[in-house]
Amino acid sequence: MPLVRIDVNAGxxxxxxxxxxxxxxxxxxxxxxxxGRDLFHIVSEHPxxxxxAQDAGLGFDRSSGVVMIQIFxxxxxxxxxxxxxxxxxxxxxxxxxxxxxxxxIGYVENSPGDWSFGFGRAQxxxxxxxxxxx
Numbered sequence: 389m390p391l392v393r394i395d396v397n398a399g400x401x402x403x404x405x406x407x408x409x410x411x412x413x414x415x416x417x418x419x420x421x422x423x424g425r426d427l428f429h430i431v432s433e434h435p436x437x438x439x440x441a442q443d444a445g446l447g448f449d450r451s452s453g454v455v456m457i458q459i460f461x462x463x464x465x466x467x468x469x470x471x472x473x474x475x476x477x478x479x480x481x482x483x484x485x486x487x488x489x490x491x492x493i494g495y496v497e498n499s500p501g502d503w504s505f506g507f508g509r510a511q512x513x514x515x516x517x518x519x520x521x522x
Contacts, residue, residue, distance in 0.1 A: 389503070389520065390416055390461040391428045397452050398433045404484070405431050408455060411480035419473045420465070422520075441492055454490045455481060463497035464522040470495055 392412060396405070409429045417424055441454045457477065478491045500512035500519045511517040 389422060389426055389428070390420075390459050392416070392430070392460075393458040394429060394431045395439060395456040396431070396433055397439055397454070398435055399452075400433070405433075407484045408481065408486070411484055412457060412477055415473060415476040415480045416459075419469070419476050443489075448489045450490050450492075451487065453486060454492060455486055457491070457493045458496065459493065460496045460498065462500060462503075462520060466522075469522070
């Protein structure tokens with residue numbers, strides 16, 4: 389059920405963009421045990437200069453190949469689980485040539501009532517979908 393935004397600089401072809409999305413999804417499916425069809429990704433490309441990402445004082449440089457990932461999901465997973473996901477995403481993206489320093493992840497949590505999967509209904513609240521247990 390996570391909603392994932394993936395922002396990259398322009399210049400990758402459709403195959404590369406799909407591989408990035410697929411690898412992130414594989415990490416989430418494997419680490420969180422969600423169904424494979426629970427896929428909600430927004431992939432956005434930006435012209436040069438519209439993504440600016442430094443190192444937050446950690447002492448490394450990022451390249452123009454930086455991948456900015458925002459994961460929106462329900463609260464309740466442990467820090468260990470989240471950290472495992474971060475590691476798995478970096479490993480998966482490494483398999484398609486993205487350096488670890490170019491993987492940036494922001495993780496945002498909310499509650500079941502903050503989601504509508506269609507028809508203007510909050511399916512977790514109405515009972516149409518079961519609230520995931522972590």
